[in-house]
Amino acid sequence: MPPPRPQTPPPPATELRQRLAELRGPTTPPHPLDARALAALAANPGCRRRALLDGAGVDKAALARAMGAPATFGQSQFAFARGHAFEARVRAGGGAELLRLLCERLGEEPAVETAVPDLSGGGPQERVGRTRLALEEAVKSGGWTLLFHPMLVLDVAGSPVWLEPDAVVVRPDGGITVVEVKSFPVVDGSADAAKVGAAARQAAVYVLALEALAAAPGLVRHTVLLICPRDFSNLPTAEPVDVRKQVAVTRRQLARLTRVEEIAAALPEGTTFDLRPAGDGGTPTRPAAELEAAVGSVRAAYAPDCLAACELAFHCRAEARTAGAVQTLGRGVRGELGGLTTVEAVLAAALGEDDGALGEGGRDGEDPAVEALRRAAALRNEALTASGAAAGGVLCG
Template sequence: MTRSSPPKQSPPAPRHVTPQRLAELRGGPEVPQRPLDARALAALAANPGCRRRALLDGAGVDKQAVATALGAPAPFGQSQFALVRGNAFEARVKADGGEVVLALLCAQVGEAPPEPGEVTVPDVTADGPAGRAERTRQALAGADDGWMLLDHPLLALEVAGSTAYLEPDLLAVHPDGSVSIIEIKSFPILDGTADPVKAGAAARQAAVYALALEDIRTVRENALLVCPKDFSNQPTAGLLPLRKQVAATRRQLHRLTRLDEIAAGLPEGAHFAPGQDPGALLTAVEALPAAYAPECLSTCELAFHCRARARGTGAVVALGRSVRGELGGLETVHDVLSAASGDPEAPAAADPAAEMLRRAASLRAEALAAAGTEAAATGIPARAGTWTGGAGPAGAEVS
């Protein structure tokens, strides 16, 4: 007698945080929503364990205003001069119906540049982000065998139960139907080489756009980065490989905890309106677990607040991810000093990193003793306030 296999169950429908709930988290429907752009998504993908940033960005909270209200403002954003210069450079790149940028693209990929009349430039403007995203999708889906250039299209991407709307600088549809992502940046390419940190950030942004395009069109494995050449305003370009970056970004975004799960852990009535009582705002922010790292200082408006809290508790995350990884289960400076002290009764003595720390403390003590002997022989006083290997107080600095 054959046994029939149980019927396959369809996967559960994805849960979404309602717009009403997101508005409540911002402080009410009258509080404007900050868009979750590709730059923020790329930074979030690089630190997927930070629930604080995930919820605040997903809800569209103005983190700069929150940081200011908490007394830890961050010097974020471009200067007015940089914005004007960047806008002028972008206008130059897109001039003449995209003739300049398409010539740069074709030179990099080895294709013949199209004639000006052979390029379709659809209008993707519409009321509201959802309308713009739909117009963009229709334009991409309806592209024929010719060239198409989309100026500031809008793409939709589902992230942690919320819809993010992303705005690339340009998208170019090739005659074979594939899409090239074009990033226009105002930092220079000097002697054919771009700043690796800034180019890496541009690649992460382009990877987010590629994920949003995957179900619409085939995306080419290289994005085009257009920057000023040397110290001029003349545009030049290079290719940004995306394949590994897309795979890493997809994996990291999938690791994000869903926004409804994060919001469920907030106290009743908690929200993030900067104008509320500072104590209530601090309570709401601290109810969200953060994953601070020094890299956050260049990517998140709340980084100064999170750094101060991490330092105040002596958390080793303030020393960087590499140090945090080496220290295993030791989470505070006090634990590290306790493990290095050599006291077998110390709670941290059994940690796998304790032996390494004790050896490091022994070598440091030997070096300091040798330095003291040399100082006595030469008459030069040894440095005062050095640590001798004992456990210090929580948050103590190791000199």
């Protein structure tokens, strides 16, 4: 009998998938990501917790509910209906209004004839194949082509993520432009900066997916077209948005996701985010304390912005508040405070105390944030003293 063949170790990608499956739960299918999730991940690149949970395909909404901190953000049914009605108006007439806005805002000659290929298919892989062929034919044709809801795919931590932008336009020169249709209004020529930023990050994800799908990535433009209602009407208006910065940030963050094994390797033995104990196929019964300990073993980077973008935001906020972390005051304040990471340390610095709450830089007087806080506290005391004296003089008079 011939000796058994030596078994070769699985490639790193296979090992990573196995490790992430163990963290998620052997019988739990991965929770699918979408462009919104990837955009939110890119907006907070320092959050190791979200990077690991998203990379492992953990259902963060179910995890938050099991820990007693469910997320409450999301669009209302009215907002969904309004968004669908507005997109239908933009798509009317084979996308004539969409192309008019694109040509007007990007300085193109008006489109005369436009091809609108059928991209429907039996599944995401088939639809991706149809989208790839449609892009290739559109680039070769030398005319205008409009792709409504094409299916794209992006590899994230070794797993495919299916993405569906609102529209993609291929121009006669072969240039490929992403079109994002949003229902938030543009009032007097300006829109909510936070919503525009979120739309730009989402469009950047589509740009990356198109670069991976298109035969010539250089044809994908990094200026996308954002279409929104004008003022408080249902009439569309459009603005070009440069997403080069968002594309670079998202590319770096996705590259970091392929190294989530480094985060997973640092977890305590036996850590799992599986909601069901081993052998239990029923409803989630794992104690909330065990899940909180597992989540707490991965460092988070909470900021108030997370409340509108992450299912674990309420849990992370409570955790940060309990620790007295200055992150709860916002990223801007956190950046200004330098090495002072807790509210206790900030108060100690402002009051001139020299105790364990201050870091080494604060005790040595080397932290400029400490000096700024002490100057601010002194000015506040002077102002309160002056106002108190003035009030006393009025009462005496």
